[in-house]
Amino acid sequence: MLIHRRTLIKATVAGGxxxxxxxxxxxxxxxxxxxxxxxGAVGLPDGRFGVSAFDRSGNVQWQAPVDTRCHSGCNxxxxxxxxxxxxxxxxxxxxxxxxTGQRRHRIMAPEGEHFVGxxxxxxxxxxxxxxxxRYQPGEGIVAVYDAExxxxxxxxxxxxxxxxxxxxxxxxxxxxxxxxxxxxxHPDYDRIKLNLDTMQPALILMDRRSGQIxxxxxxxxxxxxxRHVSVSTEGKVYVAYQYQGPLYKxxxxxxxxxxGQLREYRFDPETQAALGNYIASVVAHPENxxxxxxxxxxxxxxxxxGKTGExxxxxxxxxxxxxxxxxxxxxxxxSGQGRLVQLSAGQPAKDIxxxxxxxxxxxx
Amino acid sequence: MQPITRLxxxxxxxxxxxAALGANxxxxxxxxxxxxxxxxxxxLATKTEQLASAAVGYCNAPTSDSRPALxxxxxxxxxxxxxxxxxxxxxxxxxxxSWQFQFWPDPKNLVARKARYLLGTEAPVNxxxxxxxxxxxxxxxxxxxxxxxxxxxxxxNALPAAKNCEVLSAVTRHMARNARGLADxxxxxxxxxxxxxxxxxxxxxxxxxxxEILEERRLAQPMGLRGNGKRNPYITDAWRSGQSLMAVEATxxxxxxxxxxxxxxxxxxxxxxxxxxxxxxxxEKVADNFPEAHAAMATLMESDERFRILQGLFVDxxxxxxxxNDEAAVALGVVRGFNSSxxx
Numbered sequence: 001m002l003i004h005r006r007t008l009i010k011a012t013v014a015g016g017x018x019x020x021x022x023x024x025x026x027x028x029x030x031x032x033x034x035x036x037x038x039x040g041a042v043g044l045p046d047g048r049f050g051v052s053a054f055d056r057s058g059n060v061q062w063q064a065p066v067d068t069r070c071h072s073g074c075n076x077x078x079x080x081x082x083x084x085x086x087x088x089x090x091x092x093x094x095x096x097x098x099x100t101g102q103r104r105h106r107i108m109a110p111e112g113e114h115f116v117g118x119x120x121x122x123x124x125x126x127x128x129x130x131x132x133x134r135y136q137p138g139e140g141i142v143a144v145y146d147a148e149x150x151x152x153x154x155x156x157x158x159x160x161x162x163x164x165x166x167x168x169x170x171x172x173x174x175x176x177x178x179x180x181x182x183x184x185x186h187p188d189y190d191r192i193k194l195n196l197d198t199m200q201p202a203l204i205l206m207d208r209r210s211g212q213i214x215x216x217x218x219x220x221x222x223x224x225x226x227r228h229v230s231v232s233t234e235g236k237v238y239v240a241y242q243y244q245g246p247l248y249k250x251x252x253x254x255x256x257x258x259x260g261q262l263r264e265y266r267f268d269p270e271t272q273a274a275l276g277n278y279i280a281s282v283v284a285h286p287e288n289x290x291x292x293x294x295x296x297x298x299x300x301x302x303x304x305x306g307k308t309g310e311x312x313x314x315x316x317x318x319x320x321x322x323x324x325x326x327x328x329x330x331x332x333x334x335s336g337q338g339r340l341v342q343l344s345a346g347q348p349a350k351d352i353x354x355x356x357x358x359x360x361x362x363x364x
Numbered sequence: 365m366q367p368i369t370r371l372x373x374x375x376x377x378x379x380x381x382x383a384a385l386g387a388n389x390x391x392x393x394x395x396x397x398x399x400x401x402x403x404x405x406x407x408l409a410t411k412t413e414q415l416a417s418a419a420v421g422y423c424n425a426p427t428s429d430s431r432p433a434l435x436x437x438x439x440x441x442x443x444x445x446x447x448x449x450x451x452x453x454x455x456x457x458x459x460x461x462s463w464q465f466q467f468w469p470d471p472k473n474l475v476a477r478k479a480r481y482l483l484g485t486e487a488p489v490n491x492x493x494x495x496x497x498x499x500x501x502x503x504x505x506x507x508x509x510x511x512x513x514x515x516x517x518x519x520x521n522a523l524p525a526a527k528n529c530e531v532l533s534a535v536t537r538h539m540a541r542n543a544r545g546l547a548d549x550x551x552x553x554x555x556x557x558x559x560x561x562x563x564x565x566x567x568x569x570x571x572x573x574x575x576e577i578l579e580e581r582r583l584a585q586p587m588g589l590r591g592n593g594k595r596n597p598y599i600t601d602a603w604r605s606g607q608s609l610m611a612v613e614a615t616x617x618x619x620x621x622x623x624x625x626x627x628x629x630x631x632x633x634x635x636x637x638x639x640x641x642x643x644x645x646x647x648e649k650v651a652d653n654f655p656e657a658h659a660a661m662a663t664l665m666e667s668d669e670r671f672r673i674l675q676g677l678f679v680d681x682x683x684x685x686x687x688x689n690d691e692a693a694v695a696l697g698v699v700r701g702f703n704s705s706x707x708x
Contacts, residue, residue, distance in 0.1 A: 043702050071708060088708055117708060165708065188472055191707060192463050192499065227708070247453070247563065248556040273562065280703060296703035319701030336702030358702035 021353045027056040028326040028342065028352075031286050033075050034098060037061065039082050040322060040334060041070035043358035051084045051094065052357060053101060060355075062101025066094060071117030072166070072362035076147060077125040082364065085130065089187040090115035093130065095151065107151045112136055113143070114187060117361075118166045121147070122208065123173045127154075129208060131164035131178065138184045138194075140164040142176065142206065157211030161202055162195070165227040170205070170235060175214065177237050178204040181225040183244070196244050201226040203239045203255075203262065217262050221251055230291070232284035236306055240279035240293055253279050254293055256306060265309045267302070274300040274314070280321040280361050285329060290345060292331040294320045301333045303343050315349035317341050322363040334359035389633035390564045393626040397567050398550075398557050400622035404448035405547035411441035412543040415507070416536040423529035431523070438511055439607060441539070442504050446611045447618025450574030453566045454557065455549035461542055464502040468601045469581070474500040479509050482531050483521050489531045494538045502542075505601070506535050512605040564630070568698045571623045573705075575685040578615055582608070583678045586661060587671075595671075597662040606660030609677070613654045616681070620647045627692065636695045643692065646684045653677040 021027070029035045039053040042063075051070055052063045066084070068091075073084035075098060082098040091114055095105040109115055112134055119130035128145040140162055144155035163181035170177055182201030184194040203226050205215030219226055223244040230238045237257040243249070250272045252264035266272065276298030284291050284306065294301040296319045303313035319336035326332055331343045332352075340353040418437035422430040445465050456462045467475065478500050482489050494501060509516065510532045511523065521528050557563050580590070581600075586608075588595040600608045624647065631640040657664070657677045664670045693699065 087706075188474060189463075189467075189499065190469075192460055194460070197459075246457075246556070247566065248560040276562070276704075278704075280706075280708075296701050296706070299699070299701075299704070318699050319703050321703035336704070361703055361706065361708060 021057075027340070028328065028330065028332065029056065030332075031325045031327055033077055034082075035327065037098065038324065038332075039073065039075075039084075039098075039364045040362065041066075041072070041084055041087075041360035043069065043336070043360065045356060050357075051082075051096065051101070052355075053082070053098070054355070061099070062096075064094070064096055064101040064103060069360065070094070071360060072119075073364045074119050074121055074128075075364060076121050076128075077123060079125050079147070081147065083119055083128070084364075085115050085117045085119055087360075088114070088116045088185075088191075089133075089135065090117055093119065105151055107145070109143075110153065113141070115143075116163075116165055120167050120169050120176070123169070127208070129167060129169075129176055131167050133163070133185075135186050138162050138186070140180060142167065142178065142211070155211070157206060159204060159206075160213065161200060161204070163199075163201075163225075164204075166229050168229055168231055169208070170231050170237070171233055172235065174208055176204075176206040176208045177229045177231055178206060179226045179229045179239060180204050181227045181242070182222070183225055193244070196223065199223060199225065199244070201241075203229065203237070203257070205237070215257075217257060219255065219262060220264060221245070224251060224253075228279060228282050230282045230284040232289070232291075232306065233286045236284065238282050238284055238291055238306070240282035242279065243277035245277075247277060250277070253277065253295075254282060254291070254304075265304065267304070267309075267311050271300075271302065271311060271314060274298045274316075275302070276300075281323045283323040283325055283331065285325045285331065287325075287327075288329050290329065290331075292323045292325075292333070292343060294323055294333055296321045296336065301331075301341070301343060301349075303331060303345060312345040313343045313347065313349070315341060315343060317349070319358075321361045322359050324363040332363070334363050336360075387561075389629060390561065391558060393629040393633075394558050394564060394567070396629060397623070397626040398554055400625060401448060401451055402547070402550055404444070404451075404618060404622045405543070405550050408441070408444040408448060409540070409543040409547045411437075411444040412536070412540040415441040416533070416540040419507075419529070419532045419536045423524055423533060426524035434523075435511060435605075438504075438507055439605070439610070442508070442602065442605075442607065443610060443614040445504060446614035448622065449615055450570050450619055450623060452570045452573060453563070454553050455546055458549065460499055461546055463499040464542055465539065466504050466601065467499045467502075468505060469599065470500065470505065471599075475505045475509050476513070479506060479513075479516070479531070483516075483527050489527075489534050491534055491537065494534045501535065502538055503535075504539070507532060507539070508602060508605050510535070514604075565698050567623075568627065568630070568693070568696060569700050571619055571627065572689045572693060572698070572700055574615065574619065575681075575688055578612060579678070579681050579685045582612060582615075583674075583681060587665075587674055587678060589678070595665045597660070597665055600661060603661065606662070608661045609654075609657050609659065609664075612677070612681075613651070613657070616647065616650050616684075620651075627688070630696055631692060634695055636692070639687070639691055639695060643684070643687050646680070646687055650677070650680045650684055653680060 042052045049069045053061045069087045070084040071087040080098040085093040132143045140159035142157040145151045146154045161180045163183045167178040180202040182199035203217040224241040228240040252266045254265040255262040275295040278297035282293045299318045322334035324332040336358045338355045342350040415437040418434045422434040586600040628640045664674045
């Protein structure tokens with residue numbers, strides 16, 4: 001029997017928002033830091049943008065307004081900072097109090113640079129690494145900030161390539177894993193892709209202390225734009241592509257490093273078609289060998305086994321993009337229509353909540 | 365055969381038949397779209413070729429007769445582009461062809477900056493230079509600047525000045541070459557387009573996006589209906605030539621001619637004949653705003669009385685947009701999402 005529950009909240013900053021939880025009274029707990037809180041960039045019904053955090057009961061804890069649409073963010077280990085980066089070209093990132101949503105800082109990109117939507121902290125929570133672009137020469141960089149000096153810029157690492165996007169930290173605590181999309185854009189030219197014929201995407205491994213590139217892996221085809229990355233607890237490195245060639249071609253969209261090269265995953269033709277040549281998120285579960293990927297273009301989310309490539313769940317979720325790992329081994333997928341859907345291996349997808357927001361690409 | 369089994373087979377047959385009908389209708393719609401868009405692209409190729417010839421003709425023998433003919437050739441080609449501008453997939457994606465034809469919006473006025481640079485350079489501006497100069501140089505806005513910019517055309521570089529002629533000839537030749545290539549590539553693309561089911565939704569979304577851009581960025585924003593509420597005719601396209609609204613008319617006409625037939629096939633297959641007819645009637649309502657709305661947008665913003673002409677057009681475009689982007693999209697199960705249209 002379905003239990004419908006609407007959590008009413010006071011008309012504060014939340015503006016009357018609440019999750020409609022279906023089939024459960026509490027959202028599942030997350031893995032990792034801040035297991036009791038979900039945060040994401042959102043588009044609001046009136047066309048404005050914000051960052052929203054809610055608890056497992058579906059109560060909106062806070063909703064902070066932002067000037068322009070944000071993309072993804074990260075939580076600072078051991079502290080109560082939640083960061084969100086503006087969507088590319090991002091001229092700033094925001095630092096919020098994770099519990100109240102109060103804005104602590106807004107850090108602007110230096111002249112000539114913009115952020116691209118992603119960042120990650122060192123394990124001790126001191127150093128923030130953010131992917132960015134020097135847009136005149138089109139050079140991808142990792143910008144390093146010291147959170148203990150109010151997010152002062154302290155270093156810059158060169159990527160020797162164009163269009164970095166997501167980065168994450170390897171469980172060794174030292175290696176940054178970076179998706180280099182390879183696509184040249186310039187803020188004066190909207191989002192025009194300026195180099196589709198000559199792009200050189202890569203999956204890059206970088207020593208976070210020295211900035212030395214310690215590994216560089218090119219996808220099989222030069223138009224497999226390598227945007228999103230994830231690493232399992234055992235250190236298996238995954239990358240997801242957004243293919244820039246025509247729709248009638250169906251190249252693999254997911255790969256992982258194996259024996260010093262990229263091993264590609266190709267699913268059955270129907271699944272390949274359902275992914276629309278575009279993966280918006282890839283996430284490896286820390287408790288098992290399962291990987292989830294979401295395609296808003298294809299309106300499809302999948303879960304597969306990393307070792308065998310076996311597809312174990314597939315769901316049609318219109319405009320799905322964000323993925324969060326849940327304690328116990330499942331995934332939570334968010335959509336631009338406000339849905340939160342639980343995916344489990346070998347089980348039908350379970351709709352567990354709907355909020356009156358458009359969830360942007362990544363849950364934090 | 366047991367009744368229950370017969371029923372099962374009958375239902376299965378019905379499902380198969382319905383599915384087959386749907387697949388056939390999808391193919392039929394894509395055949396209609398492909399053929400219609402081919403016609404639009406061929407017209408673009410013809411009109412841009414005529415523009416390139418007119419530029420050379422005028423520059424070789426500038427007369428009071430040939431200048432209006434050159435301006436008209438630019439407009440004819442520009443309107444041919446407006447009619448197929450909604451197509452945002454397939455060969456027009458190659459080498460950013462769509463952006464090459466029309467770099468817009470241009471908030472930093474890159475077209476003027478690049479034009480001034482090219483007009484000031486001593487080195488010859490040939491095909492190779494245009495090829496290397498980026499999308500702000502390679503299409504209609506650049507040709508429009510050279511032909512219509514008031515400041516330029518009251519100075520020493522006004523047409524038929526040799527340097528302006530050199531740049532105009534190279535730019536229009538580039539456009540003609542692109543248009544011919546696009547029409548040919550679209551013909552080669554046919555089988556892929558017909559064989560690939562997802563192009564049905566891609567095509568429907570292309571028209572939806574075009575209508576949204578038309579309603580919001582080409583009408584609502586310059587009319588001051590969004591943001592700070594100030595009227596600003598310079599943020600729409602083709603303001604230099606005063607042809608923003610001719611372009612709007614052509615975009616709607618192009619959607620009616622090249623997009624609507626396939627859409628109607630899809631709607632009727634899904635039992636939405638009544639909606640298809642309402643959409644058809646709304647296209648006619650938008651068209652009824654012309655020729656009264658043919659004036660320059662800046663002119664229609666000068667008085668409240670004239671502004672009402674613009675408001676009437678906006679209301680009709682807006683209703684068309686609602687019919688297609690909300691009602692038809694829902695009926696056909698086509699969604700343009702917050703994330704799916706983002707690109708990151």
